[in-house]
Amino acid sequence: MAGLVSLAGVWSASASIQPLSDPAGSWVPYAPMSDEFDGAELNSSKWSTDYTQWAGRQPGLFDASNVKVANGSLTLLAQSGHRNSSWPVGYDNYTTSALHSVDKTLHGYFEVRSRSGSSSISSSWWFHWNDGAGTWTEIDVFESEGSDAQQASWHNSSMFCSHTHIFALAGVPQDELPAECGCMPDPPGDIGRTRGRYKDDRACSLGGCMGISFAIDQGFHVYGLEWNQSMVGFYIDGAPVGKLPAACLTAPIGMDFDRETMPDWMGLPDPATLPDVPFEIDYVRAWKRTADVRSYARSPVPAQ
16 A cells, blocks of 8 residues: 655665755655665665565576675675575576565665676666566666676676666557557567566567776766656766656566676676675665655565
């Protein structure tokens, strides 16, 4: 059930903090998706590592023990591993990491200060939800690889890749998504975008990758997402770097951080080189316009 959210106890820093891109703005801090990661363990009222409906992108298996909170940071590890009888078919050689927000919400400004992992196992910040009633949407703020990856001409550690995906929209046939949402259907067999999470249907997507002036794993930077009724805008260190239309992004969605093996896009590292330098998040902060401070019904496991 939708309901108003208390603004008390937003985060340990001053509630007067505003987004880096809009320091003189009039944003209201949004507690359910804000965390300074100053504790000794993951805050279970805000985050879950339960991905039982999706075990990770093959061949890397999500392992909750690879998610750590210590020294004021959230850390997501990627490690070598060998399958045993408990591993689903198709997973071997790698364990990865993921967590998602307990809360789902619609619109706002979201900001993280982070440094990506150093290998070709991705480091990603994204939002998604499949509501089980016919709507499944996603916003990928960034999906990145590290400097230790084999650098390809079409993707490397200085690429900032942002996309939106409409997998399904209640009441709209899949072949009508491009006209309804202004998006483009993914090519057949493009499991890089579909994440291999369903069989024959394909997402309808927008976005791409752009070169930036630094390697995303070589230091901490601040990344932002502004999402309103008309657009989603992407920011790096407070500066706008691109935007996409928000048509059909009308359902509340949750926030995700993860690491995934992406053999068809970023390649696979030699397991012997793992663990790599991990994906590290110093903080995540969220804000709303005053009229938009709402939280939505929660569910412990995101449908995949």
